[in-house]
Amino acid sequence: MKPAPFDYLRAGNLDEALATLAEHGSEARIIAGGQSLLPMLNMRLAKPAVLVDIMGVAGLGEVRREGEIIVVPAGVRQAALLQRPGLASEQPLLAAALPWLGHYQTRARGTVCGSAAHADPSAEIPLCLVALAGEVRLRSRRKRRVLKAADFFAGMMVTGKADDELIEAVAFPAARPGTGYAFNEVARRHGDFAIVGCAAMVEAGQIHLAVAGVADKPERRSWPRLDGSALDDALNAFAWELDAREDLHASARLRRDLVRTLGRRTIEEAGRCLA
Amino acid sequence: MKAEIISWTGQSVERVEDAALLTGRGRFIDDLGTRPGTLHAAILRSPHAHADILSIETETAAALPGVVAIVTGRDLAKLTTPMVAGLKIAAENWPMALERVRYVGEPVAIAVAESRYLAEDALDAIEVAYKPLKTVVDPVASMGEGAPVLHEKAGANLVSDRRFRYGEPEAAFAAAAHTISVSVAYPRNTGAPMETFGVVADYDPHEDVYDILANFQGPFSIHTVLARALKVPGNRLRLRMPPDSGGSFGVKQGVAPYAVLIGVAARIAGRPVKWIEDRLEHLGAAVAATNRVTALKAAVSAEGCISALDWDQIEDCGAYPRAPEPATLYRMHGNMTGAYDIRHVAMRNRVVLTNKAPTGLVRGFGGPQVYFALERLMQRIAVELQLDPLDVIRRNLIPAGAFPYRTATGALYDSGDYQAAVEQAVAGRLAELEQRRDAARAAGKRYGIGFAAAVEPSVSNMGYITTVLTAEERRKAGPKNGAQATATVSIDPVGSVSVHVASTPQGQGHRTVLAQVVADIFGLPHRDIRVVADLDTGKDAWSIASGNYSSRFAAAVAGAAHLAAIRLRDKLALIAADQLKAESTQIGFAGGAVFAKGNPDKTIPFGRVAALCHWAPALLPDGVDQTIRETAFWTPPQLTAPSEGDEINSSLCHGFIFDMAGVEVDPANGKARIDRYVTMHDCGRVLHPGMVEGQIRGGFAQALGATFYEELAYAEDGAFLTGTLADYLLPTATETPDIEILHIETPSPFTQLGTKGVGEGNCMSTPVCLANAVADALGVSEINLPLTPARLAALAAGPEPAQPETGRAVVPAARPGDRSLRGEGEARVAAAPAAIWAMLLDVDTLASIIPGCHGVEKLSDTHFKADVTLGVGPVKGRYKAEIKLSNLDEPRAATLTGSVSGALGTGGGSGRVTLTPDGAGGTVIGYAYEAAVGGKVAAIGGRLLDGAAKAIIGQFFAALARKASPGKPGLLARLFGRRA
Amino acid sequence: MPRLSAATRHRVGFTLNGKPVSVEAEPRLLATDALRHDIGATGTHVGCEHGVCGACTILIDGAPARACLTLAVQLEGREVTTVEGLAPAQDRLSVLQAAFRRHHALQCGFCTAGILISLDAFLREQPEPSEQELREVVGGHLCRCTGYTPIIAAAVEAAALLRRESQTIAQTIALESLDV
Known part of the structure; x- marks a missing residue:
């Protein structure tokens, strides 16, 4: 299990990285934390011609605020975001979801943007981006553009990012007053990809629930403040709409069940945070 | 009874192995240097479960920089013969495919290059044309009409079908008040040691000698298989094992075919060749435990007493019946009645081949498959007859005074007090468990209690596998029996003591225990004894039973070392008696000195007596040949060949386990939480409590994996689905609960130290104990492993809320096992x-x-x-x-x-x-x-x-x-x- | 910086357990292979090469990393710690290593290096860990021998001993400063 040959560019700045992407397109791959890419290289599932390491690029390593937006640039490791002082009040959903992301050891290397770029439908970062209606900031040598999270994630490991683009940052809206957040997940083992992950955001007049692990990308629905059987019905409809996957780790039925039960529990927890 | 005063043995001393392992100084196979010029191999494997190989194009690969050789099955066939299998059938058992592949992951070609990286590059350039064939993965389907036959020469996939009858089972069933049955489809899983296989091979064309370093674990009966396959006499296959091995759990028996492959690669390349298996190769093609379909019936009285069992076992050995298979099916033959006094047994054992990887040794080896059926049956008897499940177990246990106890199928259980073990385990604990259950159920939770009783066999009879043959066939083949253990104790010219054994430890700490045992004989500190456990078949004492399997270390190997040390000590006592002018029977060994008992003036330092034979052999008293080296061979007389009536004492020792668990199942997410787990063991005398505890905890964790997480899964078409550790899930620290471990000791009268094996028991008892608890929690009768969330939720869930009418197509239900x-x-x-x-x-x-x-x-x-x-x-x-x-x-x-x-x-x-x-x-x-x-x-x-x-x-x-x-x-x- | 071409080896220099080292590495060379086979630091083991088992965990600039998911070229200029760097002297064990030995927290020892590395890093970050936190850290590793219980027990004990040690040092420093 050894990678096929590739060139390696330790980019000193973004322009170098973007020029290489422009030159090689899909044959070039960005490497940051490497936690998703390296296994694919070792298994030779991926055989890029050139790897572009962006961890040496200045200015990508610090989380920053832009008003009510938490901007996480491409060099920020998952552990750094989790350890950000005040994260639990700044955005409680991230504080609740990040400990579920892999393990202590992989969070220390893996980046937030790398997880978004990998676009695993069970992963926590894409789920949070979709739940919070965050955005993905893309950049190529030609231009910068911003995609809403819901438009960025297109399917299993498929995103709206073009081959010559890289994710410069992802942006999560900070917690808003009068809004409750909650996160829950069921996985085979602690640290595994979710069978179902639920992220809920409850506001005065609205409920938002995003679900990972069920469809081929995280999906969010919004409803007015339903409860009782109306909420059950809404969740049941959502569960069926997601066209749940059947795989080795869970049945489609269990996934639908979890949308109904874990989804409801998560919404209720978010509602209690609000109260 | 033995006279020596025990001091080190029985203590949890710190292990001599640990300091090196903790500081990165271990010497695992891939940590050892290789000769300059050593090449690296990578293996191309079949993507098909069943296909004819039409062509293999290797020219492009062979021309790549750094590539030295590409070896295909045809090249292999020129230099080797097929590997001998445990079954005499016409199927040819090659370690690499020739004309046809029969499982996903089967070796097809080997690339040999200057580095592993270049060898893998070469694999990418090899083009194989396949013609896919119909596949069969289900063992029952493999016997059916129209199933594709894997080995046409064998004629059918059913390669062995034997019926056994002990006592009068038909009469017992006819007379019984009830017949109660269970059916089980036991899945495939594996030991998954953290270190994968490794082989470094070299070939000397002038002496026609293969020198092969491999992290093989035995049994060394396989040495004969390898030598034959390589077409050399045994003395021209030098098999060496590295000092450390990163776990095995039976699995590293499966290194054997790769010793042939890499040996041949080295011969063709003309240079030493090294191969380290990667994890994908390991999960897909190393060694799987057998999956087995079992139907088990009991003839039962109204009170739950069992008079007869009727076993029907269909064993799936995968694509090739690779030696020592079908041993998994026969290892338990003597103890098919478990811990119970059941005198009548009918049994049908069938062995089938399917398009899956070949099977072999995995911790528990046949026990998990047997006890899952037997102990599920015990629970079903209780449920169906509305009896207390523990009472059903109690009523059938072999009475305490009955040992040594001969089972219906031929085992001679050495010792035990099953009633005492059970009563000590439940005392106080069961009442508390029942309270917890009642409280949980009152709160609407799904909580159940499970039990399992199991007899844990250890020290395999090398003849048990011949039970697969008829008495007539056995007569022709000649008797096979026994289990030679060997150990060497030697004394050097300064009188320090060394021990060498052929037990090929895989992390259990053999060196520490042997130091304890031998130190006690000589009255030396255990740290003064130096133990070497890496084996070289070219110069060390070994036999076919050597190796690390069937939990034989404490019972057989430590006993052989004990025996060798006593022989040396007794000779040293004669020397000391001569020098001290005392009776040899009055000579004692303690505190580094040899002395005449009761006469404190008569003392000589141990080293002086011990070294005498080197420096002044003329002074040896009459009757003492030498005291330099003593090699003991020990085989227990109880391990006889199968009888004419197919009775077989398949193992020497029989430990006892009684497990009890409280489990809560969350029907919403299908997750089971182990609330309490108690495991009671009788493994005879305990030599090192810390290590025994380690064996039990480790076995429990593997059993936990088998219960909830692990399955080597195949699609209906033979595609292998669990090729990474992200799909073949091993329990981690966050899934593994603490357990309560209890012991009673009934020493084995058959072993030198009173010991029995302990390493495999929980792999046999725990899966079924937990399954019984889950079945009790959910009130279900049929339950198969692994108990995944989807499976548990399906057992627990009611009907699903309907799909709302939206005009979308109705989502059809998937067929189980259908991964298309x-x-x-x-x-x-x-x-x-x-x-x-x-x-x-x-x-x-x-x-x-x-x-x-x-x-x-x-x-x-x-x-x-x-x-x-x-x-x-x-x-x-x-x-x-x-x-x-x-x-x-x-x-x-x-x-x-x-x-x-x-x-x-x-x-x-x-x-x-x-x-x-x-x-x-x-x-x-x-x-x-x-x-x-x-x-x-x-x-x-x-x-x-x-x-x-x-x-x-x-x-x-x-x-x-x-x-x-x-x-x-x-x-x-x-x-x-x-x-x- | 120039692009490192696939076909040639490039000098990569870094600090290993406090000492400068260098290897000649193709871009695709994994850090595991560079450490083990080029430098000879074979204490870091390879169990899966896809980042799951944790046997190859090392510290890069003090933070844990799967060496099998790291390229040798990514080590350029970094401070790397492996199991060989944990003991205070050749013939001694660290507090954590000694606790592992006392508790029989290893059997075959193949996974042990990675677990020691993770716990070493975590106990620096969090000197007063809960048992659950330790379980989650060890949860990033696979051990097939021990059933984990003795590993957790060793980690709990080591954490307590390390706290006592650092208190003693703190007290000694305080006393020394009083003396001055």
């Missing part, structure tokens, strides 16, 4: 059906719309070949594709059948495409497909496939729509794929 990809969709295109039809049959159009297409070749009007790059995200591979159109209904419908093959695996599928006029000059293209994939991608990226198929098919139709109505992408009204 299905989807359907439609695309609306602004061109008439006739135009679309023409496009689908046109080479240039196809070339432009097939995703990633590098070119299409037209073989006929309806048959195309294409070269494509397919991928999702960064996962990309180049494939050769074939597309055929059939059932043409121009211009309304056609069936598209396609297949792809490439380094990442294979895929095939078919779909019906329909073209319907949309009434506005356009066409609605409808499609429904069913596809299946195999090879690497199926094994390691199962989750990826749905998305890939959907994306690629989506891309195809999107491109078709674009091509049909250029400039009007908006007309692509609806495009969705859906998976059943």
Whole structure:
């Protein structure tokens, strides 16, 4: 299990990285934390011609605020975001979801943007981006553009990012007053990809629930403040709409069940945070 | 009884092994240097479960820089013979495929190069043409009419069918008040040691000697298999084992075929060759425990007393009956009645072959499969007769005074007090457990209690496997029995003591225990004894039973070391008696001195007596030959060959386990929480409590994996699905609960130290104990492993809330085990059906719309070949594709059948495409497909496939729509794929 | 910086357990292979090469990393710690290593290096860990021998001993400063 040959560019700045992407397109791959890419290289599932390491690029390593937006640039490791002082009040959903992301050891290397770029439908970062209606900031040598999270994630490991683009940052809206957040997940083992992950955001007049692990990308629905059987019905409809996957780790039925039960529990927890 | 004063033995001293392992100074196979010029091997493996090999093109690979040799099955066959199997059948058992592959992961070619990286590059350049064949993965189906036969020479997949009868089972069933039965499909799992296989081989053409270093664990009966396969006498296969091995759990017996492969690779390359198995290879093709289909019936009285058992076992050994199989099926033969006094047994044992990896030793070795059925049966008896499950166990246990106890099937249970063990385990604990259950149930929780009693056999009789033969066949083959253990104790010229054993430890701490045992004989500190446990068959004492399996260390090997040390000590006592002018019977050894008992003046330092033989042999008293080295061989007389009536004492020692668990199942998410787990052991005398505890905890954790997480899963078509540790799930610290461990000690009268094995018991008792608790919690009768969330939720859940009426297609239920990809969709295109039809049959159009297409070749009007790059995200591979159109209904419908093959695996599928006029000059293209994939991608990226198929098919139709109505992408009204 | 071409080896210099080292590495060379086979630091083991088992965990600039998911070229200029760097002297064990030995927290010892590395890093970050936190850290590793219980027990004990040690040092420093 050894990678096929590739060139390696330790980019000193973004322009170098973007020029290489422009030159090689899909044959070039960005490497940051490497936690998703390296296994694919070792298994030779991926055989890029050139790897572009962006961890040496200045200015990508610090989380920053832009008003009510938490901007996480491409060099920020998952552990750094989790350890950000005040994260639990700044955005409680991230504080609740990040400990579920892999393990202590992989969070220390893996980046937030790398997880978004990998676009695993069970992963926590894409789920949070979709739940919070965050955005993905893309950049190529030609231009910068911003995609809403819901438009960025297109399917299993498929995103709206073009081959010559890289994710410069992802942006999560900070917690808003009068809004409750909650996160829950069921996985085979602690640290595994979710069978179902639920992220809920409850506001005065609205409920938002995003679900990972069920469809081929995280999906969010919004409803007015339903409860009782109306909420059950809404969740049941959502569960069926997601066209749940059947795989080795869970049945489609269990996934639908979890949308109904874990989804409801998560919404209720978010509602209690609000109260 | 033995006279010596025990001091070190029985203490949990710190292990001598640990400091090196903790500081990175271990000497595992891949930590040892190799000779300059050593090459590296990588193995190309079959992506197909069953296929004929049409051709293997190796020229391109062989010409790559750094590549020294490419070895195929044909090259192998010139230098070796097929490996001898445990069954005398006509199937040829080669370690690498010749004309046909029979399981995914079967070796097909070896690339030998200057580095592992270059060797893997070479694998990518080897092209193999396969003709896929029908596959069979289910053991019952493999015996059915029309099942593809794996080995035509063998005539059928059913390669052994033996019936046994002990006592009067028919009469017992006829007389019984009740017949109660269970049926079990026990899944495949494996030991998954953290270190994979490794082999470094060299060949000397002048002496015709293979020198092979491998982290093999024994049994060394396999040495004879290897020497025969390599066509050399035993003395020309020097097999060496590294000092450390990263766990085995039986599995490293499976290194054996690779010793042949890498040996031959070294011979062909003319240089030493090293191969370290990677994890994907290991999970897919190393060693699996057998999966087994069992139907077990009991003749039971109204009180729950069992008078007879009727076993029907169908054992699946995978694609080749690889030695020592079918040992998994026969290892437990003597103890098929478990801990119970049951005098009548009927048994049918069948061995079948299927398109899955070959099986072999895995911790528990046959025990998990047997006890899962037997202890599920005990619970079912209680449930069906409305008896207390513990009472049913108690009523049937072998009475305490009955030992040594001869079972109906021939085992001689050495010692035990099962009643005392059970009563000590439940005392106080069961009442508390029942309270916890009642409280949980009162709160609406699903909580259950499970029990399991098991007899844990250890020190295998090397003759048990011959029970698979008829008495007549055994007579012809000659008797096989016993279990030679060996140990050497030696004294050097300064009088320090060394021990060498052929136990090939895999991390258990043999060196520490042997130091304790031998130190006590000589009255020395245990740290003064130096133990070496790496084995070299070229110069060390060994025999066929040597190695690390059937929990034989404490009972057999430590006993042999004890024996060798006593022989030396007794001779030293004669020397000391001579020197001290005392009676030899009055000589004592303690505190580093040799002394005459009761006479404190008469003392000599141990080293002085011990070294005498080197420096002044003339002073040896009469009757003492030498005191330099003593090698003891020990085989217990109780291990006799199978009787004419097929009774077999399959193991020397029989420990006892009684387990009790409280488990809560959350029906909402299908997760089980172990609330309490108590495990009571009687493994005879305990030599090192810390290590015994380690064996129990480690065995429990593996059993936990087997219960809830682990399965080597195959699709119906033989695709292997659990090729990574992200799909073959091992329990971690967050899943593994603490357990309560209890002991009673009834020393074995048959072993030198009173010891019995303890390493495998929980792999036998724990899965069924937990399953019994889950069955009790959920009130279900049939339950199979692994107890995944989906399986538990399905057992616990009621009917599902209905799919709301939305006009969407109803989601059909998937067949269990069916991992094929299905989807359907439609695309609306602004061109008439006739135009679309023409496009689908046109080479240039196809070339432009097939995703990633590098070119299409037209073989006929309806048959195309294409070269494509397919991928999702960064996962990309180049494939050769074939597309055929059939059932043409121009211009309304056609069936598209396609297949792809490439380094990442294979895929095939078919779909019906329909073209319907949309009434506005356009066409609605409808499609429904069913596809299946195999090879690497199926094994390691199962989750990826749905998305890939959907994306690629989506891309195809999107491109078709674009091509049909250029400039009007908006007309692509609806495009969705859906998976059943 | 120039692009490192696939076909040639490039000098990569870094600090290993406090000492400067260098290897000649193709871009694709994994850090595991560079450490083990080029430098000879074979204490870091390879169990899966896809980042799951944790046997190859090392510290890069003090933070844990799977060496099998790290390229040798990514080590350029970094401070790397492996199991060989944990003991205070050749013939001694660290507090954590000694606790592992006392508790029989290893059997075959193949996974042990990675677990020691993770716990070493975590106990620096969090000197007063809960048992659950330790379980989650060890949860990033696979051990097939021990059933984990003794590993957790060793980690709990080592954490307590290390706290006592650092308190003693703190007290000694305080006393010394009083003396001055």
